[in-house]
Every structure is written in structure tokens, then in C-alpha cells.
Amino acid sequence: MLSPVTLMVNGSPVAVPAGTTVAVAVVAAGQACRTSVSGEPRGPLCGMGTCFECRVAINGKPHCRSCQILCEPGMEVRTD
Amino acid sequence: MAAAVRAAECGVRVGIVDDNASLGGQIWRSGSEGGQPKEAVGWAERLRTAGVTALCSMRIFDQPEATVLLAEGTDDVHELRCENLVLATGARERFLPFPGWTLPNVMGAGGLQAMVKCGLPMRGKRVVVAGTGPLLLAVAACLRQHGAEIPLICEQASWGNLARFSLSLLGQSLLGPYGKLIQGLRLTAELGGTPFAANSWPLAAHGRQTLESVTVSRGGKSETIRCDYLACGFHLVSNIELPLLLGCQIQNGCVQVDDLQRTTVPKVLCAGEPTGIGGVELSIVEGQIAGLAAAGRATEARKLFGERERARRFASILDRTFRLRPELTSLPAPETIVCRCEDVPYSRLRQHTSWRAAKLHTRCGMGPCQGRVCGPATQFLLKWNPASVRPPIFPARVESLAAFADGPAPEHNQVTGGI
Amino acid sequence: MSSAASSGAYDVAVVGAGIVGAACACEFARRGLRVVVVDTEVVGGGATAAGMGHIVAMDDSEAQFALTRYSQQLWQELRAELPEDVEYEQCGTIWVAADEQEMAEVWRKWDYYRERGVPVEVLDGQSLKRLEPNLRDGMAGGLLVKEDAVLYPPCAARFLMDRAQKNGATLRLGASVAEIGQGRVRLADGLKGDALKDDALEIARLEISAQIIVNATGAGAADLTPGIEIKKRKGHLVITDRYPGFLRHQLVELGYLKSAHSVSSYSVAFNVQPRPTGQVLIGSSRQYGAEHKEVDHGILMRMLQRARQYMPGLGPKSALRTWTGFRAATPDKLPLIGPWPGDKSVFLATGHEGLGITASLGTARILVDQITGVRPAIPIEPYLPSRAAKEHVHA
Numbered sequence: 001m002l003s004p005v006t007l008m009v010n011g012s013p014v015a016v017p018a019g020t021t022v023a024v025a026v027v028a029a030g031q032a033c034r035t036s037v038s039g040e041p042r043g044p045l046c047g048m049g050t051c052f053e054c055r056v057a058i059n060g061k062p063h064c065r066s067c068q069i070l071c072e073p074g075m076e077v078r079t080d
Numbered sequence: 081m082a083a084a085v086r087a088a089e090c091g092v093r094v095g096i097v098d099d100n101a102s103l104g105g106q107i108w109r110s111g112s113e114g115g116q117p118k119e120a121v122g123w124a125e126r127l128r129t130a131g132v133t134a135l136c137s138m139r140i141f142d143q144p145e146a147t148v149l150l151a152e153g154t155d156d157v158h159e160l161r162c163e164n165l166v167l168a169t170g171a172r173e174r175f176l177p178f179p180g181w182t183l184p185n186v187m188g189a190g191g192l193q194a195m196v197k198c199g200l201p202m203r204g205k206r207v208v209v210a211g212t213g214p215l216l217l218a219v220a221a222c223l224r225q226h227g228a229e230i231p232l233i234c235e236q237a238s239w240g241n242l243a244r245f246s247l248s249l250l251g252q253s254l255l256g257p258y259g260k261l262i263q264g265l266r267l268t269a270e271l272g273g274t275p276f277a278a279n280s281w282p283l284a285a286h287g288r289q290t291l292e293s294v295t296v297s298r299g300g301k302s303e304t305i306r307c308d309y310l311a312c313g314f315h316l317v318s319n320i321e322l323p324l325l326l327g328c329q330i331q332n333g334c335v336q337v338d339d340l341q342r343t344t345v346p347k348v349l350c351a352g353e354p355t356g357i358g359g360v361e362l363s364i365v366e367g368q369i370a371g372l373a374a375a376g377r378a379t380e381a382r383k384l385f386g387e388r389e390r391a392r393r394f395a396s397i398l399d400r401t402f403r404l405r406p407e408l409t410s411l412p413a414p415e416t417i418v419c420r421c422e423d424v425p426y427s428r429l430r431q432h433t434s435w436r437a438a439k440l441h442t443r444c445g446m447g448p449c450q451g452r453v454c455g456p457a458t459q460f461l462l463k464w465n466p467a468s469v470r471p472p473i474f475p476a477r478v479e480s481l482a483a484f485a486d487g488p489a490p491e492h493n494q495v496t497g498g499i
Numbered sequence: 500m501s502s503a504a505s506s507g508a509y510d511v512a513v514v515g516a517g518i519v520g521a522a523c524a525c526e527f528a529r530r531g532l533r534v535v536v537v538d539t540e541v542v543g544g545g546a547t548a549a550g551m552g553h554i555v556a557m558d559d560s561e562a563q564f565a566l567t568r569y570s571q572q573l574w575q576e577l578r579a580e581l582p583e584d585v586e587y588e589q590c591g592t593i594w595v596a597a598d599e600q601e602m603a604e605v606w607r608k609w610d611y612y613r614e615r616g617v618p619v620e621v622l623d624g625q626s627l628k629r630l631e632p633n634l635r636d637g638m639a640g641g642l643l644v645k646e647d648a649v650l651y652p653p654c655a656a657r658f659l660m661d662r663a664q665k666n667g668a669t670l671r672l673g674a675s676v677a678e679i680g681q682g683r684v685r686l687a688d689g690l691k692g693d694a695l696k697d698d699a700l701e702i703a704r705l706e707i708s709a710q711i712i713v714n715a716t717g718a719g720a721a722d723l724t725p726g727i728e729i730k731k732r733k734g735h736l737v738i739t740d741r742y743p744g745f746l747r748h749q750l751v752e753l754g755y756l757k758s759a760h761s762v763s764s765y766s767v768a769f770n771v772q773p774r775p776t777g778q779v780l781i782g783s784s785r786q787y788g789a790e791h792k793e794v795d796h797g798i799l800m801r802m803l804q805r806a807r808q809y810m811p812g813l814g815p816k817s818a819l820r821t822w823t824g825f826r827a828a829t830p831d832k833l834p835l836i837g838p839w840p841g842d843k844s845v846f847l848a849t850g851h852e853g854l855g856i857t858a859s860l861g862t863a864r865i866l867v868d869q870i871t872g873v874r875p876a877i878p879i880e881p882y883l884p885s886r887a888a889k890e891h892v893h894a
Contacts, residue, residue, distance in 0.1 A: 019112025020199035028201055032184045032289070037776070038423040041289055043184030045420070045453070047194030048106055049099060050172050052448040052475075053420060063448075063740050063817050067194070068100065068137075144796040433672075437541035440548050440653040441584075448740055448819055470821055471794055475740065478781070478803055479814035481821070485800035 007075035022066035023054040033079055081123045082367030083166045083351055088130035090375040095133040105170050107360050111197035141472035157480040164347045164374040169322050171353035173313035174456045177418050178411040180285030189219040189313035196226055203227030206307040208294045210234035210282045212402045213315035231305050234280035234296050237402050242278055245401040285310055315402050317456045318354045321473040341370035349374050358395030365391055409461050419454040421447020435464040448475050509535045512684045512709035514676050517547040518652055518856055519848050520715035521659035522863035528666035535669040543656030546717045549824020551772055551782055553749055554648040554857045558611050562833055562881035569877050570861030584654040586775050592647035592749045601753040602639040618645045633745055633812045649772055652856050679712045679723050682844040713846045718825040720849040729850055732828040733789040735799050736782050740817040743777030767802040769809040781806050792823050828852045836862050836882040837869055847884045
């Protein structure tokens, strides 16, 4: 049994099973991944890295497609 | 995978590139919730044994010259040189816009399934599954397995089409798992009490910050259903960007191939969904034919023609059964956003007579998805023809586009192979 | 208006609905002339769509300065009326000096602009870094030209065309022009598209009569008016995803001028622009002799390498699209605006190289001034097509 991973989503700690993607962590925490050009909250649509709706900033790097990135301990994810 | 295995087992040096962290694509996606089907595990094992070089988390974005492909990894960029190329770029879901479709927790059917496989909790959640295609049933089954409650499955195809579909499955002892799955699931759905409606489609999604309910059209009436997620996809669209970039001839959105899966570009073959949406079994046999053909084993490849023929019948049935009905063109309201990257509403798009004109004047299609979401939608809604592709066929870092400006890649960034 | 439609005759036919053609149509219509504009597919779809949308006062020559500065001021006057999608932004240009030699050029420009009333400010290395923190360290300084601006050209062309139509101009898209001259525009394959909305008489018409025909077709102008000395000068551009705050001004290296003047087969220069969305537009490149519109990888790579040298932070940025375009280049680097000596009915409004967006409004003014007998605000001699055709006339 793999131990859970704890990462920070918008400053709050979130614990997820190992092998969970960042997109899942954000959605499960009830947050939107990004805000659209006209101010709408958005979450993942395609789940396979082609729609770009799941983009978040990970460890300071913007525009990361979170549905294709696995959660790592201590990761800092920001959706603002 | 099938192509790589068959080619490698002939003794050819093979490399396989995939933008996911592990091989398997969408159908054979492995996640934290594990559970790749046995068949997938089998092919993966053969791949390893045959010594195929797996290049994961790598995205091909350009072809600067024939036989050279540029691929971007998480932190680096690679030059891939090969003599023969087999394209197996698969397909993605078709999304059609309707009011509220941009709300968080409205996802594709395959999209939600992918999320669930990667750990999204479903226990106790209510999920409406809508759209069209056999994928809906497979997704519903997966969601139920993970504890979701499914108030309704809305399939836009007519009962007549579906009945004919089921009959053909029964009638042609079709390739194992898929056919049986569909039959089995219909029974389970009826027995298990999962309501299934044909002639049914979503009209609107509602909610303030996230999805709270969905209104669907059912039997000519509208019905609003409270739910946590909407898994909505309208069948599949072939990923033909890379074949287009390479100059392959395309017809009706599919890559043209001969009976050995060869495209119109020498030494470039194509297998699976890009040659026409046809399902897993067809992809596997086409992949094998392509792999063998690329390895110069045409005779062995021909032995699989019969199997491919049988699988093709399923594919053509698919096409007919799940054709999109015209009512779906009136789903979006004028203010419904069609281009999600640039937030372009339907009303602005309708002012233009071509994809290019709309792109230039509204920026629809100029966002990071490069028209992968809004392209198929506008093609269906407005009958626009998509434009040609330019590199990068997937967003890539400036430094990746600039790499090798001063000559070929350094040794460690080069991958050379027979295929 | 309706008389023009039924008789098929117009005062003016503008061939080319790019920004120059649209500006001309707008100006003609404003002065009450009956105008028709003809183009193949979409307004602003040629070089207009490919360019950087940089509105800049250029000091290459007196004539170039006069036209660009005049035009720039016309854009300023128009700014309040420009809709949001034109994205007009007076962000200013900074001409970047990498070393002391280029800094000397900064001072020369400062002097030149100041003498002519253009607000400019010299920046030392420190001030430059403060204004643009993402430029690499060690720059000598730069020249800030505050009134330079940027906009999104296809929508600007659309705005001008809409305005022209509101003043009675007719737009014919889906028409391919085979020949112009002697008061006639002959269409290749009839009228399609938008034209189908008009009356049957127009649809059948494969010819448009107009006393004045304006060739505003850019890089391909010589196809319709043989003898024009225009060469295609290909350029590449790249646009990134949104990174708000990364870049504030249009930045151009002083080596840009060397690039624009180069007669070798190709050159690249550092030239970047902030879009209001936060996307960064990266240019620029110039090639002679390239006819195909596909991306030339070697040139694209070198252009991006150059950009990274000036702004290392560009490297990790996500690039969404690349494209190419063809500038219309003339031998003396000045546009052709005015009557064509070879045909009394033909006028030219083309050859703007990389300054088409800037000079469009000024071009339209001085062209229409010439035709309507109004004294133009700037001398027109340097742009007259007859300057080039002099040898032809005397031969």
C-alpha cells in the first residue's frame, strides 16, 4: 500500500493517494483549476492533456497541464 | 504498442513515443486506480521483452526535415531520427457546446473516466452521463464500479439505430470483449436500474461556481437532474495533426492508407483511430499490420487482413449508429462560449463565413488547444473546414523551438532507430 | 448608392481589403465617393494578419519619418473610437542598445526625434532594467519612444472597413481579380460569398467599372500591375501563452535597422511585443527570394535564439503558434502611393515593407488628397510611383 502524498493547493494542505494527478487533487479539493479570459472558473474537460483547461501553476511554473502531472510531496499548486 | 511489438519482434530497432507518463494511451490508461486490462498488460510485457525503447512524457511538435522529428520532454528536447514511422496518434473526444458546458465538473465522458483512474473519488457522487457512442456505456460501468450513482445515461442516437447496432453485434460474433461488454452492460443497465435514454441529449448545465444540475431533453420533454458531475462526450475525433504536418493525404478527417497501412508519404504508416474511428480491436490489428509492414514483412502482415476486415465491420456500424443528429446544432445559445481558450461566444463566430476568418477576427482557435476543442465543434455547428497545420503542432517551449539552431542535436538528445 | 449598384459603376475600386485597402476605402467613403472593395477571402487576411501591429515613428529617412509620424498621429486621433478587439495600446517602443556603439545610435535617434517633436527619453542601463526587468543584464541602455503603440491588425482593418461601409462603401469578398486597368476590374471567376446577398445583376457581373482603381494588394501587387518593383520579403513570428507582466513595451534591438537594410538572403533581429492578453509576440526575420509560406526552421530557430539572448526568460515560455507573412519591399524602401504612370485609371497604395500597419492611415489620406485635389499634410513626391517608372517613361 503506497503512502499518501501531501501537497499544497492554494496554501492549504491536501492529502491524496500516491499516483494521483494534480488535476484530481485540485478537483477533489473543490477548487477550480484556472480562471478563463473572461473570468469564469474552469476545471479539467478532456482529462488527457489536449484541452488545456486544467492548467495550474506548480512550484511557481505557470501553465502546467495538471491532468498529466502526478502529485509529489511538498508540491505548491496555485490556481489564482 | 501493437505496431512496436510486431516490428521489434522482427529484429528491427524500435522506439515508441508517448506524451503520457506511461504507455497505453487512453483506452489502456494506467493510473493510481490501476487496472489495465489483461490484454494491455500482455502487450506491455511483449514490448519490454522485445527491447522497444519507450520514450514517455515526450511530445512531438515539429518535423524540421524528412526523417527528423522534434520531441519535447518535461525538461528537455530531443531529435528523433528514424527510417520508418508509424503514426498511432489515436483520437480525442468531440465536445459540443451548450449553455453551462464550461462549468467546472462538466467533463468529457472519457475525460471523467481518466480522472477517476487517476484517483478522483466517486463514492456517493451523482454523475449524469451524456453524449453519444459506446464510450458512454464503458464510462458508466467504470463510474458505477467506483461507487458513483448514475441518475441517467443520455444517448443522442435513436432507439432504432441502437437496436440495429446491438443486433449487428449479436449477429457477427464480434471480437470479444467490446461486443460482449456492450451487450452485457445493456442488460446490467436494465437490470441494475441505471436509467438509459436514447433520443436524449443535454440542454444546459447549471450551477454557480461548479455544476449543480443538468437539464436534458428526453422524449421531447426537458428534465432537470441534480448531479455532481456531467460526463459528456460526443464520440471521437481522429488526432490527425501530426499526419497533416508530415503531409499525409487526409480525407473526411481521416488519414488515407493502403492495405498495408501506408500513407501517401513514403516510409510513413498510420494505424488506429487516425485512419478512421473503429475501436480497440481494429486499432490492435491495424497496428500489427503497420508494424510488420514497416519492418518489411508484408507477407506476414497480409495474414492479418481477415482479422482487420472483421474488425472494420464494427467500425462502420459505429459510424452509422452514432452519427450526430441535426438538433444538436441548436444546442448553443448566442452567448454560449465555443472557444474556451479565448472565450469566444457563438454569436461572434456566426458573423463569419470561414474558420480562417473567424480565427483572425475573434481569435477562436488561437489558444493553447490549437483548435482541438473548438475545431470539431465549429465543423459540426457551422460546417467550416479546418485549416492546415503549422508547427508546433502542440505548444512547446520557446527554447525547444529554438533548439538545434546551430546544427544537429548533441549525442544525448538524439534517438535513432529503424522505426 | 443604389445607382452605383444598378449601373455597376463606382468612382473607386480598391483591390485588396488589407489594412491599407481598408484605410483607403474608409477615406474615399468619408469624402463621399462611391467605393467598392474587392478581396478573395477575408478582410485583413494577408500581410495584415501576419504582421506585428506595431505603430512606430521610423527615422530611416525623412520621407519615412514624415509618413510614419503623420500616420501615427492619425491613429492617436482615432484611438477613442477603436473597439476593444482592436487592442490599441500606447505601450511605447524601447530601442535597445547592447553596447556603447549602439548607445551612440540611441543619442543620434534622440536628437533626431526631439528635433521633430517626438517625445523621447534616453535610458541608461539601470533605468532600462527597471522598465524591463526581464532583459538580460549588461545592456547599455535604450531609447524610449512613448507615443509608439501596438494594435491587433485584422480587427483594425475590419473596423476601417466597417466604417467605410457605413459611409456607403461596398465590400466584395470571395472575388479573385484577374486584371485591372483602363477603368475596369476584371474578376477571375465571378462573385462568391458575401456578394451573393446582393442583386442578381451584380452577381452576373464579372467586371467592375471605376474611374479610379487602387492596387492595394501588397506583396503581390506586381501581378496586377506589371512593372511595379516589389519583392516579397518573408518574415516569421511566434506567439506565446499568457504571461502578464513579463514585457511592458515593444522592444527592438538597434541591430533591427541592419536587418531591415540587409541585402543578403536573410537576417534576424530581436523584436518583441506585449499583447494586452499577456501573450508575447516574438519576431523578426527577413528573407529575400522565399516564395513558399511554410516555416523555414533554420530561420525560425535563429530568430528565437536571438530573442533568448536578449530575454533569457523567454526560453521556458510556452510557444503556441508560429506563422509567416510576406512584406512588400521596394528598392528604395519607401511605399508607392499615387498614380501609376502606365495607366490613367490605376493608382498604387502598396510597398510598405514592415510599416504597413503604421502607415495605412497616412497612406489613405495622402492618396485621397491627391485624387480629390486637397493639399496633403506631407510632401508626396518621395512616394510617387512615377519616381520608379521614370526610366520606363523616358525609354
